[in-house]
Amino acid sequence: MFRPIQKTTLFRRIPYGLITSVVLILALVVAVILLVSLEQEKLLLQGLTQRQAVPTELFQALWQSRHDLIVVTFLVVLVSAIGIAAVITFLHYDSTRRTLEEVKGLARNILESIPTGVLTINRNGLVTAVNPSAAATLKRSTEELLGQSYALMFSQGDTIRIVLDGALHHDHHVDHHDMPYRTGDQTRTIRLTTADLTGDEGSPVGVIVLLKDVTELLGLERRVRIADKLAAMHTLSAGVAHELRNPLSAIDLNLHLLEEDLKEKGTLATQGVRYLHVLNAECRRLSVILDNFMKFARPGSVSLHEVDVKALIDHILALMHFEAEERKIRLEQVAEEELPPVMGDETQISQVLVNIIVNSFHAMPNGGLCQVTVTQRETDGKPWIEITVKDDGVGITKEEIARLFEPFYTTKSSGTGLGLAIAYRIMQDHGGTIQVSSVPGSGTTVVTQFPVAIDQPRKIGMGS
Numbered sequence: 001m002f003r004p005i006q007k008t009t010l011f012r013r014i015p016y017g018l019i020t021s022v023v024l025i026l027a028l029v030v031a032v033i034l035l036v037s038l039e040q041e042k043l044l045l046q047g048l049t050q051r052q053a054v055p056t057e058l059f060q061a062l063w064q065s066r067h068d069l070i071v072v073t074f075l076v077v078l079v080s081a082i083g084i085a086a087v088i089t090f091l092h093y094d095s096t097r098r099t100l101e102e103v104k105g106l107a108r109n110i111l112e113s114i115p116t117g118v119l120t121i122n123r124n125g126l127v128t129a130v131n132p133s134a135a136a137t138l139k140r141s142t143e144e145l146l147g148q149s150y151a152l153m154f155s156q157g158d159t160i161r162i163v164l165d166g167a168l169h170h171d172h173h174v175d176h177h178d179m180p181y182r183t184g185d186q187t188r189t190i191r192l193t194t195a196d197l198t199g200d201e202g203s204p205v206g207v208i209v210l211l212k213d214v215t216e217l218l219g220l221e222r223r224v225r226i227a228d229k230l231a232a233m234h235t236l237s238a239g240v241a242h243e244l245r246n247p248l249s250a251i252d253l254n255l256h257l258l259e260e261d262l263k264e265k266g267t268l269a270t271q272g273v274r275y276l277h278v279l280n281a282e283c284r285r286l287s288v289i290l291d292n293f294m295k296f297a298r299p300g301s302v303s304l305h306e307v308d309v310k311a312l313i314d315h316i317l318a319l320m321h322f323e324a325e326e327r328k329i330r331l332e333q334v335a336e337e338e339l340p341p342v343m344g345d346e347t348q349i350s351q352v353l354v355n356i357i358v359n360s361f362h363a364m365p366n367g368g369l370c371q372v373t374v375t376q377r378e379t380d381g382k383p384w385i386e387i388t389v390k391d392d393g394v395g396i397t398k399e400e401i402a403r404l405f406e407p408f409y410t411t412k413s414s415g416t417g418l419g420l421a422i423a424y425r426i427m428q429d430h431g432g433t434i435q436v437s438s439v440p441g442s443g444t445t446v447v448t449q450f451p452v453a454i455d456q457p458r459k460i461g462m463g464s
Contacts, residue, residue: 029072112131116133117133117210117212118208125149126149127149127150130145130146137211138183159179160190163192171196174192174193176191176193177191178191178192179192188213188215192210193209193210223433248287252287255283305343306341306343307342307343310374313333313353313372313387320357327364329369329370330367333374334372336374339376339385342453343450343451344450351423351426352426352434353389359446360391363391363394363443364394365394368391370391373388383451387448388445389446390446394441395441395443396436401436401437405424406421432450434446
């Protein structure tokens, strides 16, 4: 089943050593009987040659001795054959049993060692086998899964249960199908594959399910796609900003000159003043957009030094306190004591956090709670400071989350779509991460991670 077994012929499976030993013992026994019989005949012959009277009973004894010799020899041969057959049968049984145990052990080791979760479900819907990876993926113990009905494990309407219903009852199987799976207050993404489980006769006896948690993998793929898009947009944005800067400056300058000239000639009407103010305001707005272009696209260097994250957040929340009161938003901070500093640029870290908090304000037009949590984490053996901003606003759809960090993509009517793209760029330059999760109607959570300061202050180049 799991490894090729060499075919053996009947003669190769016979224990020749055992048969040889039995034959030798048999030959020895027969030889002893023959010697005894020959001795009796020798006595009889000696009596005849000496012309002594030989009792009649002696002849009968000789014939009985030969008869017993034949019977004993036959019995010895028969018992020996039966013994040899019994031993051969036992050896074959023992060999088969040991081979079966090895195969079962190999199957068990394979099932427990593979990193993909494996479940087998019989036709009655009961889980008949489960490996540690499946238990870890489903966040349940093996005892909770083994022997239980999948209908009790997954609630009515659960996407995994719908797939298993289709596989068991309608022979509808899926291959590498991603679906959400909620564990506690988290929603993970599980990649599911189902197939028929066949018995010894080749007929289906149940379903085998392969499952794997791909939440981090999909997040990594999404970050790679965003990085690729950003890399392509960096060069384009730099070129566009550079080409627009000069004509915009010329327009702004000439508007001021025109306004001064009309004022001197006294021909500037009230309506004309309003027109010029609108033009000047739009020029300033375009100038701000170009500045954001340059922040997003221009490579440079940032001086990294130790930053007290808790003090920085205290300062940011104090600045945003009045705006929060105006919007009827309650600001809360939860921070661990004695947090280590992070390596970064204080101004740029502030820009990232302010951008995230402002977005959470905009997501709560009728007020609500914005909670900022600061904790220390360890991931892959490295210490991180994790800053979580959570609100109970309108939330973001899954399709919108996939495009949040794309340049010029925004869900706000007055937004430029560069705020989060710049924040993503800053997090990259700091060697950190930023992740967004949301449930429409239930709020949004943004998690940023900064590396703990373990090296001396240094300067690093900001990648393009």
